[in-house]
Structures are given as C-alpha cells and as structure tokens.
Amino acid sequence: MAGESSVTEQSCERTHKGIDKQLEVAERRLNAHSETITDLKIIVGQLTQLLETTTKALETMEKRVAALETAREDIEEANGFWNSPGGQWIIKGSVTLALIITLAAIGQNVNPDFLASIFGK
Numbered sequence: 001m002a003g004e005s006s007v008t009e010q011s012c013e014r015t016h017k018g019i020d021k022q023l024e025v026a027e028r029r030l031n032a033h034s035e036t037i038t039d040l041k042i043i044v045g046q047l048t049q050l051l052e053t054t055t056k057a058l059e060t061m062e063k064r065v066a067a068l069e070t071a072r073e074d075i076e077e078a079n080g081f082w083n084s085p086g087g088q089w090i091i092k093g094s095v096t097l098a099l100i101i102t103l104a105a106i107g108q109n110v111n112p113d114f115l116a117s118i119f120g121k
Helices: 002-080 085-110 114-119
Strands: none
Touching: none
C-alpha cells in the first residue's frame, strides 16, 4: 500500500503543478486584460472630455455665426438706401460737388482772381 500511496501522491503533485501553471497563465491573461480595461477607461474619459470641449466650441461658433448673420442683415438694411437710385444720386451729387470745390480751390491757388471771375466782383 505504501507504493500505491506514493504513486498517488506523485500523481497528485503533477496534477497540482499543472493546475498551478494553468492558474499562473490565467492570472497573467487576467492582468493583461485588466491593463487593457484600465487603458480603455482612460481613453473613454479623454474622448468624453474631447466631446464636451467640442460641443462647447460648436455652441460658441453657432452663437458667433448667428451674431454675424444678424450684423450682416443690419448692414444690408442700412446699406439698402445707399444702393437705391436716390442714394446713388446723393452719392454722385456729393462727389461732383466735392470735385467742383477741389477744382475751384486749385484754380484759386493758380489764379487768385479765378473765383472772382466766376462769381463776379
């Protein structure tokens, strides 16, 4: 019976060592998966922050675009008169008057009696 007991103990030890090796392999795989899960949690956290930042930036841009559209509408409304025939007539008349005054001033510098000759003495 002693021989049978020894064989049984050796068999038990081999089985025990095999189970220990399988446990070590399983533990290493579990640790590797745990590291991967931790890395993925960090990545998800960073992506969440990026999404929040991008959302805030998008909201800010939408507000700016809306403000610019409102400003453009106001400018178009204000410029509407100056693009009308009456506004163009005023602009052309003002430019013509400024040109006449400038030419008269130049003529006055060249010939001091220039304006007197136009308007009389």
